[in-house]
Amino acid sequence: MEADHDEAGTVAAARAGSEAAWRTLIEAHQGGLVRLAWAVTGDRHTAADVAQETLVEAFLRIRQLRDDARFGTWLRTILVRTARRRRRRPARKPGPQRSDPRTPEQELAGRELHQAVDEAIRALAPVCREALALAMDGHLNSREAAELLGCSREAYRTRLHRARQELRRRLAEFLEE
């Protein structure tokens, strides 16, 4: 990806120990990682924690990254593994809601939708959820996503198709609006 190539210099500076470079990288990826974490877990309350854990891992293991131009892909690989690890841990009660910049009216209108979508995503099989999350994220093409998930491209597409089918069924009332 072009953006990845542009980013390679910043990644090299981060590897050399520049915190300013790290801040730039975090700010560039934080939104995408939080959304990806949400889609992989179906839990908006812990999505930021998963994204943070991912970036901390990246910070500590930056020397293991072989191709600076693939930093974004590498982050997503770490995130999926982090989410899998968390899935094996016993679930914790959700903490207090993080600050949301929307107005109270928008929050009220969106709450029902959020809850329904979160529940629908959580109801998916984990492998389907991961495929859907990577497709929604849009950073990787289907070959890269399949590689990250450790399956064939056909299996990735099948999982994605199943995920969409299930979401359409569960979210029908919102899709008809």
Add this chain to the structure above:
Amino acid sequence: MAEDPKLDDLLHRAAPPQAPSGFAESVLAAARARRRRRVWPARTAGIAAAIVLAVGLCVLMRPADEAVGPPPPQAVAPRAASPEDEEESFAIELPSTGDATHQFMAGRCNGRMLVFVGPARRAAVLGTSGASMMGFVVGENAGPSMAVQIR
């Protein structure tokens, strides 16, 4: 993700809008803390490895006349002045006992290198049996030279 625009739009509307404020700072603070926690065990392991290496070098470089390994059998109440005397036996105190121990054993006494054959191997090596170890002086006086009493 362009397969179903309606579903895609719904999912994007439901997605968390952005990372919480101060996210980058909290990531950097957590990363610094984790790095500190990782550095201390690594340093401790490094110091321990350096100590082990130093001790190992000291053992390897000490004078050749000092024995390496477990302490040599300590002769007590000798009934002969020297193991060179093939006719006499002497008592020896061994550092451990047990069926599997002392099948063979090398040691030094009065500046001579000795090889001992334990009761478990005596019949096979010497053609004799008994509860004591048999010792050989390796070198000019090689051959059965003494009986060793285990205390």
